[in-house]
Amino acid sequence: MSPLAHRIGAARAEGRAALVGYLPVGYPDVNTSIAAMTAMVEGGADVVEIGVPYSDPGMDGPVIQQAVEPAVRAGVGLRDVLRAVEAVAAAGAVPAVMSYWNPIERYGVERFAADLAAAGGAGAITPDLIPDEAGEWLAASEEHGLDRVFLVAPSSTDARLASTTAACRGFVYAASTMGVTGTRATVSDAAERLVVRTRAVAGDLPVCVGLGVSDGDQAAEVAAFADGVIVGTAYVRRMLDGTGADGVRALSEELAAGVRRRAGVPS
C-alpha cells in the first residue's frame, strides 16, 4: 500500500489530521537542515516534504526563496536530498521529496525513481508538473512503487479535479489559496470548498491542504475538514530567524497539538 496514504490513514484512525511539514535541504547547510527535519519529526510531524533547492521557484513566496537561494548557490542537489530522505525515514516519519520538475528531469526520471525508492522515500510532490505532462514519471513511479502527489487549486475545473486525483497516489495536495507560498492571517474559506469538491471525486485518496498555515489554531481549523495539514513557510521562518532545530521542534509540537483538536474546541 502507499506509504503516504497508510500514514495519513493511521492519523485518521486516531481521529485527527496528519501533520505534513516542509523544509528545503541545504539551508543554512545540508547537515543543519537534516537535523532540523529530524527535530520536526520528533516534535510530531507525520510526513516530511523534503524540498529540492531550485533556482526558479515560481510557486514560492519570499520566505522560501530566501532559504533556497543560498542552497542553490552552494550546489545542493538530489544527492543531498537522498541523504535527507534516509534521515527522515530513520527518524520515523514518511519522507516525500518536493521538487520542481527540472532538477528531476536533469537527474534522469528513471534514475531518480530508483534512487528515491532505494533511499526509503515514499514518493514525490511535483508542484509544476501536471499529470498531462507526467508520462515518464507516471511510468517510473509505477515501476518503483512510489507515491506521486499532484496539486489541485480553487481554479481547477471539476473535470481536472477528477483527472488529477486519478493520477495521484498517496494523497492529493489541495493548494488552498490562489497565490504563492507564505503564511496568511486567516485560512480562506476557499480551502474548505476545494476540499469538499476534491473529496467528491477522490474516493479514498486523502486530501491534504497547504499554502498559508502558520500556527496551531490555523492547523486545528484546517484539520476540521482535511486529512492532512501542510506547513512550510512557518517552518522555514524558524530556520531563517536562527532558532533552528529547537524552533522547528517547538513549532511541530504546537502544530501536532493543533491537528489533534478540532476548530472551535479550545486547547
Added chain:
Amino acid sequence: MTTSAVHPPEERLEPARPTWPDATGHFGVFGGRFVPEALIAALDELTEAYEAMRVDPAFLAEFAALQRDYTGRPSPVTEVPRFAEHCGGARVLLKREDLNHTGSHKINNVLGQALLTKRIGKQRVIAETGAGQHGVATATAAALMGLSCTVYMGEEDTRRQALNVARMRLLGAEVIPVTTGSRTLKDAINEAFRDWVTNVETTNYVFGTVAGPHPFPAMVRDFQRVIGDEARGQVLEREGRLPDAVLACVGGGSNAIGIFTAFVPDDGVRLVGLEAGGDGVGTGRHAATITGGAPGVLHGARSYLLQDDNGQTIESHSISAGLDYPGVGPEHSYLHDIGRAEYRPVTDAEAMEAFALLCRTEGIIPAIESAHALAGAMRLGQELVAQGDGGRGGEPPLLLVNLSGRGDKDVETASRWFGLGDREHVEPGAGMDTDQQPTDGAVTSGDAVRGQDAGSQA
C-alpha cells in the same frame, strides 16, 4: 507581383500556418505546460479565447487596422549596400521593425494580446521585460486600450535601460524592479508568474516572447509572423526571388520566429538565428542557449536552456538586455533539432562592431539585440562568398536580416563601449578605432580591444 508560372510553387504568396504545435502545445518533445495547476484554468481560457479570436473576421479586421494605422505597418525593406561591403559581397536587405511605433517588433504581439485581454474581460495586464521594449510596448497598448499595467523588470536591467523605464512610467505603467536571483529577465518572468497566479481573476499576463507555457509560443508566433509574411512578399516583389538566408537575433525568439515562419516551407532558404555569445561561449559568460545549453524545463515549457548538473538555471550574460536570457522558445529548439534552422553565437564585441558599422555606413542606429543579427550577416556573407555558393546563377547571395529594433535605448551602453560622450576618457571598444571610424574585421581577426568598462555594463 511575381506569378507562380515564373516562380515555382515554393514561392506561393500565402504560406500556411505550421502544423505544429499539437493541440496541447508540443513542438515535438518541446513546449507543453509545466506550470502550477492554479494557472491551468487561465491558460485554458486564453487558449480557447485565442483559438476563437484568430479566425474571427471582426478581430482580424481590428488587428489589421491597428497594425496599419497605429504601428505603421507594413514596415519597409531597405537595402544597405554600404553596410553590405562588409559582408563579403553579399547583398543585404533589412526588414525595418525598428520603424514600428515604440521602436521594435514587440508591438506586433502586444496589440494582439491586448485585444485578447479585452475579449476575455480582464482589466489589468502584467508583463516582464528585459530591454524594456516589451514593457514599453505593453504600457503603450494598455494606455491605448484603457487597461491598467504592471511591468516586472530585473533591477540590473532597470539600470542599463533607464530610458525605457522612464518611457513606461510616462505611459502610466507601474514598473517593479525585481531584486531576486540574477535581477534580470529570467527573474522578472518568475515575479510576473507569481503575480499572475495570485491575481489571475482580474489579470492577464501579456508574455513578450515565444517562450512560456502553451498557448504563448504559438500565439506570440502567430502575432509576430506578420514580419515574415510581409518580408517574403516584399522580397519577391522587388527581387523576383526568395532570399538565400534569413537572419534574426534570438533572445526568447519572437522576432526570429516572426520572420522565419513564412519561410519555413521554403527549403532553399536558410534560417539562421543569432544567439548572444557574450564574452564567448567558451568563457561560460554568454546567453547562447541552443549552442551552449541542453533540453530541460524552464518558465513553463520544455526547451533548450542553460543549466548546471543539478538542473539549476545558469545566469546568462550579454551586453544586450533583450538577449540576456538563459532559455529560448520551444519552437526554436524544435527547428534546431529537425535541422530546419541553425543557431550561431555572436559575441558582444562582434555585435558592437556591426552596430557601429550600420550607424556609420547607413545612418541607422540599431538595437544592440538586432546588431547580433547584423554581425551574423557579416560572417555568413563572407562564408557564402568564400565558398562561392549561396547565390543563384552567379548573382551575389541575398541576405534578409530582421532589424528587430532601434538603438535609442542603447545609446548609453554604446557610448560607454565606444568611449564616447563627455565622461572620463575610456579606450574605445571593438568596432571603432581611436578616430571613431568603424573598423571592419577587427573582431574576427582578433585585433579588437574590449571597451574598458563594457564588462560592468553588461
